[in-house]
Amino acid sequence: MLGVLSVAPSCTAAEAVLREEVLSLDEAAALLRVKPEAVRALAEAQRIPARRVGDTWRFSRAALLEWLKGERPAEISGAKPTPSAADPAELVARELPTTTARGGMPESSTRIAQADPAAKPQASGPPPPTVGERPATPTAEEIALRDQSVLLKRGAATVDLGVLYSYSEQTLFPVVRAEQRTVGAIATVRYGLLDDLQLNLRVPGVWRRTATYTDASIAATNSARVTRDDYAGDASLSLLGVATREAAGRPNIIWSLDVVVPTGPGDQGVGGGLVLSKSYDPAVIFAGFSYLYGLEIDPADSRRSLAKNNFGLNLGYTYALNDALAISTLFVGTYRNASSPDGISIPPPRERYQLQFGMTWLLARGLFIEPAVAMRLGSANPELTFSLNFPYSF
Secondary structure, three states: OOOOOOOOOOOOHHHHHHHOOEEOHHHHHHHHOOOHHHHHHHHHOOOOOOEEEOOEEEEEHHHHHHHHOOOOOHHHHOOOOOOOOOOHHHHHHHHHHHOOOOOOOOHHHHHHHHOOOOOOOOOOOOOOOOOOOOOOOOOHHHHHOOOOOOOOOOOOEEEEEEEEEEEEEEEEEOOEEEEEEEEEEEEEEEEEEEOOEEEEEEEEEEEEEEEEEEOOOOOOOOOOEEEEEEEEOOEEEEEEEEEEOOEOOEOEEEEEEEEEEOOOOOOEEEEEEEEEEEEEOOEEEEEEEEEEEEEEOOOOOOOOOOOOEEEEEEEEEEEEEEOOEEEEEEEEEEEEOOOOOOOOOOOOOOEEEEEEEEEEEEEEOOEEEEEEEEEEEOOOOOEEEEEEEEEEEO
16 A cells, blocks of 8 residues: 655745745845835935844844835724733734843843743833834934944934033243133024925023132232123024935935034134044944134134134044943044234144043933033143033934
């Protein structure tokens, strides 16, 4: 009697993709029936639901299908799915949004991994977003890079209110020393005119106190001679746009057109700049160059800072510890071809270098705090600046 040989049908790659909840780049491309390069470009441009995990991209099959239909994922729209607790793929899909390369595995994931696989995790707080869906509010990294890499979408806006305190001292002669304390306030408004086209407006204010000490052998007393100077600074207006978006082997390139408006002491200038940034998750490095031509300047006025030609350079990086906390280091260099105020005395320093350390911390939905400390480099005159900035996104 002849036996009947049954052969189980083989599982094709397409069928395997249909069963997976979390997809790789190639699997997402197979699901959408496009090239992997096209999917990567959409993910890097933040135009498709995606999550970067380490150096790789991961996608939710359900989020991709709903994106393809023009709908939001079910959890975001309010219809929360009920996964099977015994299905490991469903548990991974629930936990993956909170598991990134920035830090260790979240506590909830650790408990699930150590417990009985059939045990249903206990929900604490609001449900996490669907795998691949971008958070509703900006992350600390996006706020820290708001002028170097991430521009606002159309109609979005942020308001920054910042204060700073700066101390410097200078020994003019062996018997004369000047101490200067400056308190500044800066209000900044950013508005998205179009996607990747942003308008910035900054208005500063300055309160300055200078104490000059002279040896009693020269002056009648060694008491300080104090001068005060309080004024609103000149406003600056910038238009920022994206020249190219980051892709494999290519950085972000942000261009800017800058104008200084004489709303205060009277400086007026026009110029532009470029910023290049590249992400190496969880860090983003950037470098920028700017030039400003002074249309109206006055070297004799200590409140006016523009020279005829003004060059700027900045180099730095931002490291995202998680979505709520990012740390940054920034090196800033400037060169001004400043001239003598009266044609006789020596001109002020033309080069200035500063190193700044700061962090961006999420306080509440849309509200961040940015403390920073900066120190002057390459000068015999010490200078230290403390700043505190409060960005609010809405």
